[in-house]
Amino acid sequence: MRRLEVDGIPAVLAPVTGPAHAGLVFRVGTADEPLARRGITRLVEHLVTDGLDPAGRTSWTTGPEHTWFHVQGSPTEITEFLTGVCEGLRNPPADRLAEVRELVQGARPERDPLPMWRHGARGFGVVSYPEWALPGLTEAHLREWISRWFTRENAALWVAGDEVPEGLRLDLPAGVRQAPPAAARTLPLTPAWFTGGVGWDTVIARGPEAAVFANVLERRVHRDLRDLTAQTRTEYVPRSDGTARILIVAEALPEQSEAALGGLVDVLAAVRAGQIDPDEVASVVKLTGEGLRESESRGARLPGQAFNLLAGREVQTLEEALAEVRAVTAADVARVAVEAYDAGLLMTPPGSTAEWAGYTAAPAMSDTVPAGRVHRGRRDRALRLISGAEGVGVTGHGVVAAVRWDSCAALLSWPDGGRHLIGEDAVTVRVEPTMYRGADRVVREVDARIPERLRIEMPARDRDRIPQPEPASGAGTGRLYATAILCGVLALFLLGGGLWILVQSLAGPGTGNPRGEDVLALAGSLVFGVMLGRHGWTAGRELGSRRS
């Protein structure tokens, strides 16, 4: 493997046994996109390759941290494609934007809900959200994005072949090398759980031990969940910041999701308890070694080496990589297993929890709502929308959601006045003017407080998608009426009775003072009468508030 430079871009080159191929990678991915720009990298990637008519086998991909353009073919085909990509980045075909956008919108990326719970609505967590921003992205947005991320200093090249193809020119604008995305963390406690499907992920220190652990875990999950799932998938994703993510997704068979969860919990508990089979580790090490050799011969290790260059790491020879993997022992894997378990985030199927297995619920709400002006819910006095100097929030029916003005990740804005603020911690505050009294004022405040760059204009909603206050339930109203009337009548009766006793005892013949039992009856009538009256009054007030 050779290190070299092509037009100022660091490159790795290694001869291969099969067909030659090459790739150009940039240190930009979904983890770099603010939520209000989610999808922009994929749009750039598709736009700059749109006009090309490559002869070789080509592909382009946006990952969490890297975006790369890959081509396999003759030196001419490689040159044509990569030069074309650079040309596209210099002059994006703006006239094709609308069509390419439609194409990109048509091919939605698979949803991965775990990162949002771990990282919030920023950095690595953004990938969990839909690409809401796509329709609103303009040529200016794209140019700005390209000039920051798709530069000579932020690129690396790999060539799997004997030489760099003659005539390969990578004409990219100058820029700066971008640091790895910060792994912001929203989860206060781990191991944690949330409801979504059946899955798990963890973030641990990257390295050969972690990679071997991921493989051991994959085999074990496959073995133990085979009868309960249609398929299971395990991924090991090293990150530039020296960590790695391990992801397990299990697609449970119908009616088996609870058992799939139980099986997954048990597999994780087993590896954590040190139940690592040394024979299994040995065979994984052996297979990994064979895989590395095979990858080396095809040039499949080169992309990873190019990623290393972008992260400021040294390239690693096959021998170095093999030696590292061979040194991994069952004890190493067991140590990683504990680290992985402790940092774990478990996804449970709807209707299931994981408290029983020792996992803490990942926070889905805010602790408090900043102080401010209160707008009560229409027809539902329990609902509250609160807008203040520090932020906006809603409470009611066990929900507490707040977004501070200075930690808003995105604002979704509908023409009907609906506003959803998504906080950096992934908590969403839904400001729906239909739901709260006088909420138009809050909408104006939100629009004034949240900067334009965080705003996403959403397409008009159908009428039935706009939330409406729940009509007060008939039974509840009926009961309230009955309570109000019954209490009112009883209160009148008791108070009237009390009055009668008073009159009688005062006007009674021959006695100057009321008798003891009269006083007692009078006091009782007053106390119960007032109590019932209050009760009826409360019911009446509640009825009044429901009508409004």
Added chain:
Amino acid sequence: MRAMIGSTDVVLDAAAAYPEIAGLRAALRRRDWPACRALLDQLEPTARSAALQSCAGELGLEEFLRGVLAADVTDAAAAALLGHHLIHVGWEIRSGQYAKHVGARQFDRFHDWLRRAELVLIDAAARHPKDPAIWTARLLTARGLQLGLAEARRRLDRAVAAQPHHLPAQLQFLQSACPKWDGTWEVAHEFARDAMLAAPPGSPHAVLVVHAHVEHIVGDDDTDVVRYLADDTIRAGIYEAAHRSIWHPEFRRGPGWVQAFTAFALIFTMLDDRRSAATAFAGLGTLAAEYPWNQIGSDVSAQIREARAWAYEEAV
């Protein structure tokens, strides 16, 4: 026989039928874990699971067993017993009542104890995946924590993978398979019958079939008991079950034998079949188990005494 028939004793203590339980209890009260292990380790898996479960109610085990586990985290028997004990404490709080009669605070505390048990058992199952006693205990936690029938089935599968036809686990799963927990009558009856037929003839597994019927009779308000018990298929199924177990020449006084006789004594009494009930009572002597008699009334001893006298009337 006559002396036995004349006896008015009803001995519900499992230790009277299974001497190992008496020994285990005594060793536990001495806090002598090596003696407990010596006893437990020589038992075959079914007897071991049953013995561990039957000692769950011993007082103050938690601190003692946590100490044992602290010294040796790999002690499977200590973990299983601790699990059973914590479950027992929880279930005492919940009481054996139907869910609608249990208060919210009671439920919280019940779940809290079950979670503590489950954490012990998760770790134990991780270290000893082939110990059926641990999976048996985890069937109880799965039920109380409402983890669903599929999860209960997975735990049963793990138990019977460790020992085929592991009756203590099957008895627990049958409870989960009833509608009062996560199942249906179809699931419960089918499971009971399949488990009986899969086990070797003469084994006590037919008790599952009887338990399913008793649960169905007492647990379903819509069931007309007279009509239910008059059903020819059901009656035939019960007699078939008796022939496969308590009336089979291979039937032995091994683990589960008291439960089998007890269940048949009840169902034959319900069927108004004195002669058959008398064979079950005769098999029991003065012994009996509480379940399933405790499903039809709270004074188990009195009910058994009365039914036994009735069954023996013709014999005398």
